[in-house]
Amino acid sequence: MMQSTFPLLSLAIWLPIAFGIFVLACGRDDNPALVRGISLLGSIVSFLITLPLIQHFDNAAHGMQFVEKQAWIGRFNIFYSLGIDGLSLWFIPLTALITVIVVIAGWKVIEKKVSQYMGAFLILSGLMIGVFCALDGLLFYVFFEATLIPMFIIIGVWGGANRVYAAVKFFLYTFLGSLLMLVALLYLYFKSGGSFDILAWHKLPLPFSAQVLIFLSFLMAFAVKVPMWPVHTWLPDAHVEAPTGGSVVLAAIMLKLGGYGFLRFSLPITPDASHYLSGFIITLSLIAVIYIGLVALVQTDMKKLVAYSSIAHMGFATLGFFMFNDMSVEGGVVQMISHGFVSGAMFLCIGVLYDRMHSRQIADYGGVVNTMPKFAAFFVLFSLANCGLPATSGFVGEFMVILGAVKFNFWIGLLAATALIFGAAYSLWLVKRVVFGPVGNAHVAQLKDLDKREFFMLGVLAIAVIAMGLYPAPFTDAMQTSVTDLLKHVAVSKLN
Numbered sequence: 463m464m465q466s467t468f469p470l471l472s473l474a475i476w477l478p479i480a481f482g483i484f485v486l487a488c489g490r491d492d493n494p495a496l497v498r499g500i501s502l503l504g505s506i507v508s509f510l511i512t513l514p515l516i517q518h519f520d521n522a523a524h525g526m527q528f529v530e531k532q533a534w535i536g537r538f539n540i541f542y543s544l545g546i547d548g549l550s551l552w553f554i555p556l557t558a559l560i561t562v563i564v565v566i567a568g569w570k571v572i573e574k575k576v577s578q579y580m581g582a583f584l585i586l587s588g589l590m591i592g593v594f595c596a597l598d599g600l601l602f603y604v605f606f607e608a609t610l611i612p613m614f615i616i617i618g619v620w621g622g623a624n625r626v627y628a629a630v631k632f633f634l635y636t637f638l639g640s641l642l643m644l645v646a647l648l649y650l651y652f653k654s655g656g657s658f659d660i661l662a663w664h665k666l667p668l669p670f671s672a673q674v675l676i677f678l679s680f681l682m683a684f685a686v687k688v689p690m691w692p693v694h695t696w697l698p699d700a701h702v703e704a705p706t707g708g709s710v711v712l713a714a715i716m717l718k719l720g721g722y723g724f725l726r727f728s729l730p731i732t733p734d735a736s737h738y739l740s741g742f743i744i745t746l747s748l749i750a751v752i753y754i755g756l757v758a759l760v761q762t763d764m765k766k767l768v769a770y771s772s773i774a775h776m777g778f779a780t781l782g783f784f785m786f787n788d789m790s791v792e793g794g795v796v797q798m799i800s801h802g803f804v805s806g807a808m809f810l811c812i813g814v815l816y817d818r819m820h821s822r823q824i825a826d827y828g829g830v831v832n833t834m835p836k837f838a839a840f841f842v843l844f845s846l847a848n849c850g851l852p853a854t855s856g857f858v859g860e861f862m863v864i865l866g867a868v869k870f871n872f873w874i875g876l877l878a879a880t881a882l883i884f885g886a887a888y889s890l891w892l893v894k895r896v897v898f899g900p901v902g903n904a905h906v907a908q909l910k911d912l913d914k915r916e917f918f919m920l921g922v923l924a925i926a927v928i929a930m931g932l933y934p935a936p937f938t939d940a941m942q943t944s945v946t947d948l949l950k951h952v953a954v955s956k957l958n
Contacts, residue, residue, distance in 0.1 A: 470515055471528050471544040474554055475592045478508040478561065482584030485577050494576040498569055501580035505565045508587065509558035519551055521939050524947055526597065526661070534601070539656050543597040548944030549725050549795060550594040552937055553718060556802045557594070559926075560714045561587040563919045564707040567810055570915070571706065571817055572620065579620060583707060586612035593719050599647045599658035602726075603640075606683075606719060610636055613708065613716065621703040628696075628703035635696040639686035646679035650731070664730040664951065673735035680728045681743075687720025688776050691750045701769035702822070706813030709765065713772050714806035718798045721779045725795070725948065729783065733952040740784040747784070748877050750777030755884030759891070764815075764822045767892060768808045771848060774881060775801045775860075781878060782863040786952060790866025791945045792938055797859025799937060800847075800930060804856050807844040807923040811837070814916055815896075818909055824895050828902025833909040838897045840912075840920045845893045847927045849885035855930035 481504025485497055519527060526545030534542040546554065564583050572579045589612070592605035610633055618629035649672075650663050657663075668676070686693045697717075701709050729736050751774050758770035775797065782794025814837060815830070816822055831838035847854035850861070860882065868875030901907045912920070930937065 469530055470511065471530055471546065471554075471591075471595045473511045474508065474515070474558070475544075475588045475595060477511055477588070478504060478558070478584045478591075479588035481505075481508065482581040482586075482588070485584060486581035488577070494573070497577045497580055498565070501565050501584060502562070504584055505558070505562040505587070508584075509555065509562050512555040512558045512591075515546070515551060515554060516936075516940075519546075519548075519940060521548070522943060524943060529597070531597075534598070540600050540658050541598050542601060543659070544595040545597045546595055548941035549948070550722065551940050552799050553594045553715075553722065553802075554591050556799060557587055557590050557715050559922075560711060560802065560806055563806065563810070563922065564710055566915060566919045567710065567813060568705070568707045571813075575619065579616070579705075579707075582612040582616050583711065586616075586711065590715050590719065594722060597660050599650065599660055599663070601658070602660065603644060603647055606643075606723075607637070607640055609716065609719065613712065616708040616711075617700060617704045620705040621708070623703075624699070625703045628699040631696045632700040635686050635689075635693065639693070640683045642679040643683035646676045649676065660726065666731070668732065670734050670738075673732040674738065677728055677732040677735035677739060680723065680732070684720040684723040684728065685746075687723070688717055688780060689720070689773060690746050690777070690780060691754060691773070694750070694754070694773050697773060698766050698769040701772075701809075702763060702765050706809060706816070709769075709809040709813075710806045713769075713809055714802040717772065717776055718802065721776065721783070721794070721798050724780065724783050725791075729952055730948060736784065736952060737786070740786070743784045744781060744874060747777045747781035748874070750774055751781065751878060751881040752884065755881055755888065758888040759884065761888075762824055764812045764824055764892065764896070765809070767824075767888060768805065768812065768848075771808075771885070771888060772801065772805050774885070775805070775848075775856075778860055778863050778878070778881065781874075782859075782866060785866050785870040785874075786949060787866050787869055788942070788945055788949060789862050789869060791949065792941055793859050793862025793864075793866055795859075795941055795945070796855075796862060796934060796937055800855035800859050800927075803923050803926045803930065804844055804847045804854075807840070807920060807927065808848060810920060810923070811841045811844060814912065814920075819905055824892065826902070827896040827906060829898065829900045829906055830902075830909065831897045832901050833906060834911045836912045836917060837920075840924055841897055842893055843924055844927065845889040847931070849889040850882050853928065853931045855927045855934070857931060858934045 529545040532542045534540050589609045596602035614633045755774045761767035779794040779797045782790040847856040850856045867878045
């Protein structure tokens with residue numbers, strides 16, 4: 463492990479939280495401009511803090527980098543322990559960037575309780591980064607659960623007509639799923655002689671029966687978060703009722719906490735159980751990829767369509783993780799990063815239309831390209847990325863997972879590849895009905911194109927989607943060593 467001389471990870475976690483608390487403390491609705499300005503400054507500074515992580519990350523190094531470790535609750539051997547490797551590196555700047563965009567997206571739209579809205583997102587940003595950095599089991603659990611509180615408030619206060627129902631459903635699903643994880647963490651704590659060190663847990667010689675139970679405990683927490691079929695039903699409700707910023711963060715970052723949990727806990731701590739139950743996870747993932755793709759095809763609400771497509775795309779990630787080859791696991795991680803850009807952008811586009819027409823129904827639109835050509839160009843680009851068009855980020859991860867799947871089992875690869883067809887079907891049909899054709903009605907005829915603020919936030923994500931699609935090497939190179947080490951560990955444990 464490479465010890466850090468400068469607490470970059472702590473800054474990445476606590477700076478946005480500090481700004482969020484400051485915004486909450488000083489913010490009143492009589493001066494929203496000041497609140498927005500401080501929030502934007504806080505989010506930009508927090509994003510800039512994460513860039514040195516990319517610059518100074520050593521792709522060839524094994525183990526954790528930028529490690530920080532301080533005694534937290536000494537009596538119980540609990541540490542404030544942070545560190546990242548190639549599996550977690552890119553999620554930190556992604557989280558910070560999405561937070562900047564969410565602050566910009568809510569600039570004009572949120573007019574009441576502005577300080578609470580901005581503060582909730584800044585605090586949520588720091589907590590999510592904490593999940594990706596934590597190397598202590600209890601610290602991970604605290605961050606993992608604490609993310610529920612700001613998102614619960616965001617959905618419940620600024621959401622749609624059924625916001626309370628959606629917020630409570632979101633909270634109960636994700637909280638109850640995590641209770642079994644807490645039991646597993648406590649078991650590992652006592653089994654390891656009183657340590658919450660996640661890396662030490664990776665080396666524990668656990669009996670097979672215990673591994674299966676621990677794997678299933680982790681599965682309940684992470685499957686709900688991803689979400690995997692059949693524990694996915696909270697997500698469409700949460701997306702539909704959440705404000706645009708809430709949907710963006712939920713899709714772009716919060717779903718990744720579950721996928722990341724599989725890589726940091728399930729695979730390395732319970733390798734034998736992971737192999738034993740891999741067929742079960744692959745089956746659930748394929749159902750998500752195929753069945754949920756078909757469900758997306760029949761949606762009449764744009765947000766629900768993109769929400770279901772998120773479940774299908776995250777199914778690709780979990781599929782990749784449990785085929786145990788470099789190509790599939792790297793593809794799963796790349797898919798999660800790409801999905802952060804693409805799904806965030808799709809929900810922003812829907813938000814742009816909703817701000818103008820206050821409708822998410824596909825039938826209420828048609829011919830938007832005639833009145834909003836700039837918007838239409840972005841919407842088409844992101845929709846094509848959503849269905850995995852080559853030269854967009856959406857293609858890279860899906861193609862790597864399909865290649866890994868074919869290497870693992872030809873028929874699984876064939877079934878996974880059908881997702882490209884379904885993805886193209888629901889994405890392009892959405893574009894056809896909303897963007898193209900003659901002007902649908904008088905409301906569409908009066909639409910105004912993107913303003914500078916909206917153009918900027920969509921432009922940033924468009925650059926990210928194309929750059930990652932054309933040159934994915936910075937992403938794959940960073941994770942290659944960590945993925946190889948993980949697979950070696952899982953394979954050796956299997957032989958034992």
